[in-house]
Amino acid sequence: MNEAVRNAAPAAGPAFNPLSPDFIRNPYPFYEYLRTHAPMMKTPIGAYLVSRNADVAQVLRDRRFGKDFAGRTVARYGEGILDEPVFRSMSHWMLTQDPPDHTRLRGLVVKAFTARRVEDMRPRIQAIVDDSIDRVERAGRMDLIADFAFRLPVIVICDMLGIPEEDRELFFMRERTGGRLLDPVPLTRAEIDEANQNHQNSLDYFLKLFELRRRQPGDDLTTQLVQAEDDGNKLTNEELCGNIILLFGAGHETTVNLIGNGLLALHRNPDQLELLKSRPELTPNAIEEFLRYDSSVQVTGRVALEDMGEIGGQEIKKGDSVMCMLGSANRDPQAYAEPDKLDVARKNIRPHSFGGGIHHCLGAQLARIEAEVAIATLLRRLPTLRIDDVENPEWRPTFVLRGLKRLPASW
Template sequence: MTEHVVRGSDIYTDEFAADPYPTFARLRADQPVCPVSSPRFDQYLITTFDDARAALTDPRLSKDLYGPGQHYLRLFGPNSEGLNKNMLNSDPPEHTRLRRIISQAFAPRRIEALRPRVAQIVDGLLDKIVPQGRAELMHEFAIPLPMMVICELLGIPEADHARVLDWTQVIRTSGSSRRPPEEERAAVQEAQLKLHDYLVDLMQAKRAHPADDIIGALIDSCDRDGALSEAELVTTTFLLLFAGHQTTADFLGNATLALLTHPEQFELLRTTPQLLPSAIEELLRFDGPLPVASPRIATEDVEYQGVCIPRGSVVGVVINSANHDPAHFADPDQLDLRRVRGPHLGFGYGVHYCLGVSLARMEAQIGLSALLRRLPGLRLGVPLAEVRRLPAASPFRGLLELPVTFAASAAS
């Protein structure tokens, strides 16, 4: 297959941010393994379902960005290690060790016990929205819901939630402001450093006043068992904090927008609420919050679709393209809440399959169910073209704002 390097500026446009799926379709058809050159970093994109699933379990594609090659330096800069040298960016046996420690905190039984508290948080947020008749759902609902849940689960004091949220949002929305790039990078680095220092101080406070929460359990693994180093204690907490709210917030926004722009599917779900569990899987397949899996590094020359990916190359597995592959999904660009549940890759695949899947599904079910029930007549508050999104080149697919209107009511 002829290899043609695609410029990132030709892909990551405003049109792509609004709807990346026509671009993904062209890549799958014309260049399913596509080298892309961009200012951030060059990478090979893998876009078909079969190749994506294979790549996600390919031991030649390493997640260890902090090994001998020190790939994190060229990808994310020198300040990233203090927060990002964690389970996500590691291979077995390190990944296996870290995942085993963390998985106990996300056991389905423990997560299910949170259901009443999640419902309480959802109702509390909606109690403020319901009387208004309009809302900006990202900042009034979709973002605070998973942030409040993960902060409580971790044991981050309520008084600190607002500033922790501010720091994480600076990182999430990088590239969306009109500031010069150097100012944007400086803001992100400052937020990373402040969040790192906060977590270091929080560990000291938690040691002085132990509590029955995830951070307390991680500290115990560090201090008593020696299973975690001090640095791993901080980076693991950051991973759980960021991953525990970022993708869920973006999913809630994407899912709500998808329903609002597909009124027949919206009405189907409103009148058939028992479809909600399977609908969430379809909404995740249709427009997931993590379009490209976190970077992998080729540890040797690797061939996919006749294209040689040279040793040391960055590989991006395009989850959202794989989930629209017509070889695996009939009419993949159609939102079909009655679709027979298929093997989508929205939660990943293999050893890096999402650890927080039970929590994400529960928050999505409770959150979307409450929106359908408590906001009658829900509709977009601006034309679709005016909905503000994360930048096209962002590693996340999500909305900056989601203005809506509905029938105001004093009742719950």
């Protein structure tokens, strides 16, 4: 039995370490235990883990739940945490805001992510994918994360933010350590110091980019946000900085994981790999199945803004914090037959992987198209590709964002 599952018995107290290597390698047995025995388990930090599909859906769409980032963060770390630069910046993200600030901030960028505008990006996405494969095809080997899954969404979000070509190598070289900021397990002092330094590095760059786009406006999101700040006082400087950093991170992190997790799932299930190769028209549906099967985002948090009554057999009071276990909801047998089976032809897939309600991911459709083009092109152009070790890949040591650190492959 999975060690995390053994430790989960409510009678023994809510022992739950989402950063243990055993859990990160495979969280799904633990989720199964939660859904069956403790669908509203209370954690040591006082939050409830909501694990069943129906309960997760209820919380995500109910506007009586909000974010209350400041309250949740102070409860986790203590007074003074919002004086730390990285957490102060996060408090201005649209991701962490409640209306009316959330509505105002989201309204400034939503037009960049309309279905029509995103679909118009498909030729550019195809060109980036082809270029990435061209770079490595003759070598016969690559890391599917660094050389493929990472390059595509980073280039796309750089395009959208108007980051000059000559600056982009900076972003390819950066370590992907930001995911720990979102984990419910508090960061150590050393991790906070590192996060503050990384935040400062990002801030130094984006402040220069703001000045560039004030002098040389472009058809990009940075120009749009700078002009909103200058013209209508719609953005404070901290809101501008925080949300550009958010857009850059959110614009690539989940897509990297979607592509990487999807490719690993295919190669762990050779029958599904061969089916998708023979029927590429299934690719859009396969992307939904990858989102369901091994979600890039495993958890999203909410706070009850008023007494909520009973959810999952538990009375939820005003101020209670709940963590919606998206990865668990996507594997709930009450919602999906044979939920632990990968089925790229599965019908009626409605994954919670992009959240829900007013905080449903702005870039959901962009991520879908990027993954669709990337995976379909890879299977077509490198049909003999094989992952070196499908059984023991190296996962990133984060819980909320589930993804691979590297994934070597050859052909």
